[in-house]
Amino acid sequence: MPIDPYILLLLGTVGVAALLPARGTGADVASGASTAAIAFLFFLYGARLSTREALDGLKHWRLHTTVLACTFVVFPLLGLAARGLVPVLLTHPLYQGLLFLTLVPSTVQSSIAFTSIARGNVPAAICAGSFSSLAGIVVTPLLAAALLGGNAGGFSADSVVKIVLQLLVPFLAGQLLRRWVGGFITRHKKVLGYVDRASILLVVYTAFSEGMVQGIWHQVSALRLAGLLAVEAVVLAVMLTLTWYGGRALRFDREDRIAIQFAGSKKSLASGLPMASVLFGAHASLAVLPLMLFHQMQLMVCAVIAKRRARDPQPEVTEAAAPTAGSRTAVGTATRSG
Known part of the structure; x- marks a missing residue:
């Protein structure tokens, strides 16, 4: 069960923010840079x-609807159910972060990777993760405003303007300019990937610096963190079980069920951190802590599940039903193009 190196970078960034938080003019500069980084992301x-590709993926609408329902309906319901654990197991700020965790979209890269390892429907995982990320730009802020109330800015005009300007407008601009910049982004994918991660590290540093300056970390104890981890483990176990056996109940085949399980049970750190910075402001540091912990947990658990799924026996194909060489080539081409 590997530890994601990026999680270590995130934890290191938290440590730097704890020792050297941005103050005064430095805090203003960091905040401005963080806002620009979020827009660029x-x-x-x-x-x-x-x-x-997104339009082509709509052909498998039952699978995508199932993943979206898991991400934006079932997950939030579990988050709301955890309200009964306050204040016995969770503090109110930690619960707010846990609830926000259940509202963010699914991952893309890790869903694809684990689906591929487990020999599932990779094109479906690509489309499901992309649709979830796209929907999350609108759905996550609306759910946060409705369920978190004043802690996430509510339905005020200022919060709506922030969401539109920092999240939706840059995304739409990227879609409109994709015709001209898509090739450049593809050619420099690796370098821009580092830019992505550096931007998120800046967002984390800014958020945790504000938390340190305001002294909110005195509210968190080791016992509360242990309680948070236990709750997150239960949430992850429930979603992994529900997505797998629910897929069977909905009569999806094995490959589709694998895509549903990995795309429908995970949450995106890359999308959630910038959104939390916009929605929570100075309280973003506690809001993103549950998401950071859940991200590492889901990677470790799903890595084990994917390897076990890869060892599952494949159904036997009779000679009459076996595809011809030409059809195998066509299927391989379709898979690569998807």
């Missing part, structure tokens, strides 16, 4: 998403 998200 969502511009890249928009420029990377192929409109044609």
Whole structure:
């Protein structure tokens, strides 16, 4: 069960923010840079998403609807149910972060990777993760405003303007300019990936610096963190079980069930951190802590599940039903193009 190196970078950034938090003019500069980084991140998200691939993926609408329902309906219901654990197991700020965790969209990269390892429907995982990220730009802020109330800015005009300007407008700009910048982004995918991660580290540093200056970390004890981890483990176990056996009840085949399980049970750190910065402001540090912990937990658990799924026996194919060489080539081409 590997530890994601990026999680170590995030934890290191938290440590730097704890020892050397940005104050005064430095805090203003960091806040401005963080705002610009968030806008640039969502511009890249928009420029990377192929409109044609997204439209082609709509053909498998039952699978995508199932993943979206898991991400934006079942997950939030579990988050609301956890309200009964306050204040016995969770503090109110930690619960707010846990509830926000249940509202963010699914991952893209890790869903694809684990689906591929487990020999599932990779094209479906690509489209499901992309649709979830796209929907999350609108759905996550609306759910946060409705369920978190004043802690996430509510339905005030200022919060709506922030969401539109920092998240939606850059994303739409990326989609509109994809025709001209898509090739550049594809050619420099690796370098821009580092830019993505550096931008998120800046967002984390700014958020945790504000938390340190305001002294909110005195509210968190080791016992409360242990309680948070236990609750998150239960949430993850419930979602992994529900997505797998629910897929069977809905009569999806094995490959589709694998895509549903990995795309419908995870949450995106890359999308959630910038959104939390916009929605929570100075309280973002506690809001993103549950998401950071859940992200590492889901990677470790899903890595084990994917390897076990890969060892599952494949159904036997009779000679009459076996595809011809030409049809195998066509299927392989369709898979690569998807």
